[in-house]
Amino acid sequence: MKQHASLPDDSAAPPAPRAEREGGQRQALRALLPHLWPKGSVELKARIVVAVTCLVLAKLATVYVPLVYKGAVDALTQPGGPASAVVPMLVVPLALLFAYGLLRVTSTAFGELRDAIFAKVGQRAARRVALEVFRHLHTLALAFHLDRRTGGLSRALDRGTKGVETLLSFLLFNIVPMLVEIPLVCAILWALYDWRFAAVTFLTIGGYIVYTLAVTEWRMKHRRAMNEMDNEANTKIVDSLLNYETVKYFGNEVHEERRLDAALSRYERAAVLTRTSLSALNLGQATIIAVGVTFIMLMAAQGVVEGAMTVGDFVLVNAYLVQLYLPLNFLGVAYREIKQSLTDLEVLAGLKSLRATVADAPGAPALEVAGGEIVFDRVTFGYDERRPILDGVNFTVPAGRKLAIVGASGAGKSTVGRLLFRFYDATSGAIRIDGQDVRALTQESVRAAIGVVPQDTVLFNDTIHYNIAYGRPDASAAEIEQAARLARIHDFILDLPDGYRTRVGERGLKLSGGEKQRVAIARTILKNPPILLFDEATSSLDSATERDIQESLKAISSDRTTIVIAHRLSTVVDADEIIVIEDGRVAERGRHGPLLQQGGRYAELWRRQQESTPETDARDANAPNPEPPNPARALAVEPAR
Ligand SMILES: Nc1ncnc2c1ncn2[C@@H]1O[C@H](COP(=O)(O)OP(=O)(O)OP(=O)(O)O)[C@@H](O)[C@H]1O
Numbered sequence: 224m225k226q227h228a229s230l231p232d233d234s235a236a237p238p239a240p241r242a243e244r245e246g247g248q249r250q251a252l253r254a255l256l257p258h259l260w261p262k263g264s265v266e267l268k269a270r271i272v273v274a275v276t277c278l279v280l281a282k283l284a285t286v287y288v289p290l291v292y293k294g295a296v297d298a299l300t301q302p303g304g305p306a307s308a309v310v311p312m313l314v315v316p317l318a319l320l321f322a323y324g325l326l327r328v329t330s331t332a333f334g335e336l337r338d339a340i341f342a343k344v345g346q347r348a349a350r351r352v353a354l355e356v357f358r359h360l361h362t363l364a365l366a367f368h369l370d371r372r373t374g375g376l377s378r379a380l381d382r383g384t385k386g387v388e389t390l391l392s393f394l395l396f397n398i399v400p401m402l403v404e405i406p407l408v409c410a411i412l413w414a415l416y417d418w419r420f421a422a423v424t425f426l427t428i429g430g431y432i433v434y435t436l437a438v439t440e441w442r443m444k445h446r447r448a449m450n451e452m453d454n455e456a457n458t459k460i461v462d463s464l465l466n467y468e469t470v471k472y473f474g475n476e477v478h479e480e481r482r483l484d485a486a487l488s489r490y491e492r493a494a495v496l497t498r499t500s501l502s503a504l505n506l507g508q509a510t511i512i513a514v515g516v517t518f519i520m521l522m523a524a525q526g527v528v529e530g531a532m533t534v535g536d537f538v539l540v541n542a543y544l545v546q547l548y549l550p551l552n553f554l555g556v557a558y559r560e561i562k563q564s565l566t567d568l569e570v571l572a573g574l575k576s577l578r579a580t581v582a583d584a585p586g587a588p589a590l591e592v593a594g595g596e597i598v599f600d601r602v603t604f605g606y607d608e609r610r611p612i613l614d615g616v617n618f619t620v621p622a623g624r625k626l627a628i629v630g631a632s633g634a635g636k637s638t639v640g641r642l643l644f645r646f647y648d649a650t651s652g653a654i655r656i657d658g659q660d661v662r663a664l665t666q667e668s669v670r671a672a673i674g675v676v677p678q679d680t681v682l683f684n685d686t687i688h689y690n691i692a693y694g695r696p697d698a699s700a701a702e703i704e705q706a707a708r709l710a711r712i713h714d715f716i717l718d719l720p721d722g723y724r725t726r727v728g729e730r731g732l733k734l735s736g737g738e739k740q741r742v743a744i745a746r747t748i749l750k751n752p753p754i755l756l757f758d759e760a761t762s763s764l765d766s767a768t769e770r771d772i773q774e775s776l777k778a779i780s781s782d783r784t785t786i787v788i789a790h791r792l793s794t795v796v797d798a799d800e801i802i803v804i805e806d807g808r809v810a811e812r813g814r815h816g817p818l819l820q821q822g823g824r825y826a827e828l829w830r831r832q833q834e835s836t837p838e839t840d841a842r843d844a845n846a847p848n849p850e851p852p853n854p855a856r857a858l859a860v861e862p863a864r
């Protein structure tokens with residue numbers, strides 16, 4: 224009755240109040256039920272029926288084995304039985320022995336068949352749950368994802384889907400069969416002999432189960448502590464090695480060792496407790512079974528002595544008890560796995576119950592783009608209600624025109640873009656595209672109409688080709704190259720040893736900032752939307768490349784509504800309207816010429832940018848994330864053309 228001392232059980236889920244936890248687990252269990260009878264799939268249902276049939280057949284075979292065994296023993300020990308050596312007499316035990324062997328194989332065969340047939344049901348359920356949650360995660364607002372650690376999310380998803388499978392198979396193939404077999408065996412014993420045999424069997428197995436569950440529950444605490452300590456020690460090691468240099472600078476090796484040893488000693492204590500308690504569990508289980516078996520054999524022996532039972536009966540009752548408890552060895556592990564799976568599923572259910580803060584209104588229509596006129600009507604917004612970012616922003620971009628937004632770093636320029644794209648909803652006021660309030664439309668249709676080149680481009684860890692094609696996955700290679708040419712990156716790509724098949728690394732980090740931006744521009748060109756939003760789209764480029772791209776962008780955006788956010792004012796002089804955002808409001812607006820004449824904030828920014836030298840330009844242009852403290856430099860550079 225050994226259980227594996229080292230079965231993986233990382234209980235990383237945060238502890239919740241007990242009552243709440245159990246309510247959540249019940250809910251998690253209920254969410255699982257539909258997968259036991261998957262709607263719409265005849266094949267899966269058939270598999271479940273066949274698997275359950277196999278289960279029943281396997282159990283019947285198992286329960287029948289001791290009966291045949293008894294028959295064989297009786298035949299062999301019959302007075303004047305095989306000893307008489309008459310051939311026909313030998314046939315009976317032989318047939319019984321073969322039947323015994325056959326039954327054992329049958330029992331195993333049906334058991335394995337059941338697992339094989341059910342595998343697809345379990346895996347399909349896991350796949351469905353994973354996909355459902357994944358889809359749901361994509362519906363949640365940007366705000367949710369900014370607050371989360373993605374690694375934690377994918378781990379929760381992973382564990383939750385494994386949990387679905389574990390639960391289905393453990394419940395269906397460990398717990399339910401056990402619940403069937405115990406009463407069945409008790410009934411057979413009662414029918415064959417008398418109620419006392421049934422009662423002793425029932426009490427022994429019942430006691431075994433209660434004891435195992437109770438001790439396992441208690442042990443789980445230590446296991447969890449052990450895992451926590453393990454994590455802690457690991458974190459210490461990694462942290463210390465990462466800070467190798469710092470440790471050396473301060474000569475703190477001994478201090479580090481002491482810290483690690485403290486964590487290791489806590490782990491040691493927890494691990495020893497876990498192992499000792501496992502021995503206690505195993506010993507207790509063995510004692511309970513030994514007492515039960517002894518009792519049963521005493522009663523059977525008495526029956527044999529009194530002549531009421533045969534030796535075969537003696538063997539039979541013993542065999543039943545042993546056969547019942549053997550699979551129960553696994554009970555402690557099954558219990559722990561089930562509880563763990565329930566916790567994982569609960570985390571998953573928690574994720575699924577999150578409501579998107581930006582959601583489509585029921586029956587929302589799709590956006591119908593006529594020309595692409597954009598109106599911000601007294602828009603007020605803050606990421607946190609205690610800190611307003613936009614305060615009554617008004618502007619209109621007529622269809623096909625170009626609006627430039629300028630302002631200091633942190634003024635809320637990118638926020639305007641996020642609101643238009645509906646990553647967030649405005650607190651008050653309205654945003655309209657061709658007269659339709661974006662909040663009343665489907666997010667999908669609004670987003671399909673807008674092409675965004677974001678301020679910080681992140682690429683998929685795949686090839687350049689894949690990343691550009693992401694703008695329109697069905698685009699042909701020629702279209703992709705054309706987009707790359709317009710974004711002035713085609714020649715660069717051809718120069719790479721692997722060309723378009725070059726992999727860009729995690730988040731695109733193998734490309735320079737300017738190269739990433741051009742990939743982002745190419746994929747937006749490929750998307751070919753009626754509305755364009757460039758958020759510092761060329762900020763990481765040198766002036767020559769920037770000028771080239773500006774030509775392309777001008778050509779692309781000539782007949783589309785365009786919003787350009789820029790620090791370098793020279794890139795927006797041709798805008799139909801320029802707005803300066805300051806303190807969450809539009810401080811100034813107008814075309815470049817009149818704004819300069821006005822001599823206000825814009826003119827001031829312009830003058831300062833004119834003062835900076837071309838050398839500053841080149842340096843800033845190559846910095847991937849220019850973030851100078853001084854607004855004059857923040858709004859640097861490039862002389863007027
Ligand atoms: N998700 C967020 N949660 C809370 N605050 C945010 C969030 N995103 C941005 N902010 C804050 O909102 C303000 C405006 O941000 P925004 O990105 O719109 O600035 P910006 O004008 O684009 O600046 P930059 O020129 O540096 O890109 C900033 O002060 C920023 O700290």
Ligand SMILES: [Mg+2]
Nearest residue numbers: 636637638678
């Ligand atoms: Mg920004």
